[in-house]
Amino acid sequence: MKHTVRAQLAQTVNLTPQLLQSIRLLQLTAPQLEMELRQALERNPMLEPDDADEIGETGLEHEAELEAAALEAAAFDELPDAVYLSGGATGGGDDDACARIAETGSSDYRLRLLQELAFAWNERDLRLAQWWLDHSDERGFLERPTAALAADGALALDVDATELEAVRQRLLHGDWPGVAAAGAAECLLAQLLKTPDDATRTLAARILDERIDALAAHDHAALAAALKVDTAQVECAIALILSLRPSAVEEPAEADLGHVIPDVSVRFLGGAWRVALNGRAAPRIRLAAHCEQALAGAPGEHGVLRGLLDEARWLIRGIAMRNDTLLRTTQVLVERQRGFLERGEEAIAPLTLREVADAIGMHESTVSRITSGKYIxxxxxxxxxKRLFAVRLDGAEVSGAAVKAMVKRLIDAEPGHAPLADDVIAGLLARRGVRIARRTVAKYRDQLSIPSARLRCKPALAA
Known part of the structure; x- marks a missing residue:
């Protein structure tokens, strides 16, 4: 056996407990932050409520705290590129060590699903799964035909198209049955396979596979005649189909849809859009001045108390850094989406995490954390x-969200007796310089839960 010695140069960053705490504070929602601070007040005598300022909206008052945090924490906005955070020269592409801190309760189902799959799937299959999820809409349906996505993915990821399709099948029939489905029928069929195998399931599968148009028309008698079965059997099969979810996407278990607490607010004052933090979103805390002064002049060793004092200081500075990041990120979002705030959905501009990250000098994962679960x-x-981010439509200078809003407005304004067909809508948009295919109009119409032109048609009133 031959032994060799090789010199290797690598740049790494040690994520200290204080820095990890600062990163974790980024992703806390307003209720989570409130709970965190109340628990800190209970367990740390060095902290006390700061009731001096009862202002509901606030900017950044604690400049000294921010400066100290930036100097002592080497704040996360000064971290090098993600490749160095991963540990150096072992390749790995865009791996970010900070991203391995769980983003609990993310509003993006793709992140939640990938986090679940990471426990059982290998890295290669996870990368292929991410391709399919990145090209799925908010309901988990593929945005383009399966064959076209498989061909593009095979080229982009340097894999065989059959391997890519095999991973899609694992997603389709996995723990979230129906994810990455080509359409509603495939999604429902994947869910149907999770139910007990009996005659009703077999008939329901035939309806979805062969007669989904008749199912949409609610014509049970026609279905029974076409499939040569009794109407009662058809009704049982339809009841089974209706028990399935129309979308494969699962909501976070901890989601509370009762109410939301805005973290920031924006108003148009003095000819400009002004952003402010919501001071009532969480209790304000400060160091207990008498404890700090008493500890500074006390003789002897007080290791436990000094540790509590350091913990209190880092928590306050971490919150200041969180507020600073939230305010700067929101300011960029508001500046880039001024058209949306002034004119509505049709004016929302294409905007990505990377563009915002570059504008504030931080990593994309930081922007993702500070915007997940935060409300404006x-x-x-x-x-x-996250609603202020929008994907650019292929071959256009507008976002998909803006085009979807245009489609909705055209349909809302159409005459009831002569609804606009998908190709007509595509032609009207082309006159405005937005060139999209008819199938794209159909996709947006489906996402808006708007039926086809034939089903929207209303008979004209007699004179």
């Missing part, structure tokens, strides 16, 4: 910050 209050309502 605007004159157009209160919604999650």
């Amino acid at each position: 209050q605007t004159p157009r309502g209160t919604f999650e910050l």
Whole structure:
């Protein structure tokens, strides 16, 4: 056996407990942060409520805290590229060590599903699964034909198309049955296979595979005649189909849809859009001045108390860093989406995590954490910050969300007796410089739960 010695140069960053705490604070929602601070007040005598400021909206008042945090924490906005965070020169592409901290309760189902799969799938299959999920809409349906996506994925990932399709089948029939389905029928069929195998399931599968149009028309008698079975059997099969989910996407278990607490608000004042933090989203805390002064002048060793004091300081600085990041990120989002705030959905501009990250000098994972589960209050309502991101439509300078809003407006304005067909809508949009295919119009119409032109047609009133 021959032994060799090789010199290797690598740049790494040690994620200290303080820095890890600062990163974790980023992803806490307003209720989670409130609980975190109340627990800190109970267990750490060095902290006390800060009731001096009762202002509901606030900017960044604690400049000294921010400066100290930036110097002592080597804040996460100064971390090098993700390749160095991963441990150096072992390749690995865009792996971010910070991203391995779980983003609990993310609003993006793709992240939640990939986190679940990471326990059982290998890295290669996870990478292929991510391709399919990245090309699925919010309901888990593929945005383009399966064959076209498989061909593009094989080229982009340098794998065989059959291997890529095999991974899609694992997703389709996995723990979230129906994810990465080509359409509603395939999604429902995947869920159907999870039910007990009997005659009713067999008939339901035949309906989905052969007669889904008749199912949509609610013509039970025609279904029974076409399949040569009794109407009662058809009704049992349809009841089974209706018990399935229309979408494979599962909501987070901890999601509370009762109410939301906005983390930031935006108003149009003095000719400009101004962003402010919601000061009532979480209790404000500060160091107990008498404890700090007493400990500073106390003789002897007080290791436990000094540890509590350091913990309190880091928590306060971590919150200041979180607020600073949230405010700067929201300011960029508001500046880039000013058209949306002023004119509505049709004016929402294409915007990605990378563009915002470059604007504030941070990594994409930091922007993802600070926007997940955070809500903004605007004159157009209160919604999650992630709604201000939009994917650019292929071959166009507008976002898919804006085109979807245009499709909805055209349908809302159509005459009831002469609804617009999908190809007509595509032609009207082309006159505005937005060139999309008829199938894209159909996809957006389905996402808006709007039926086809034939089903929207209403008879004209007699004169």
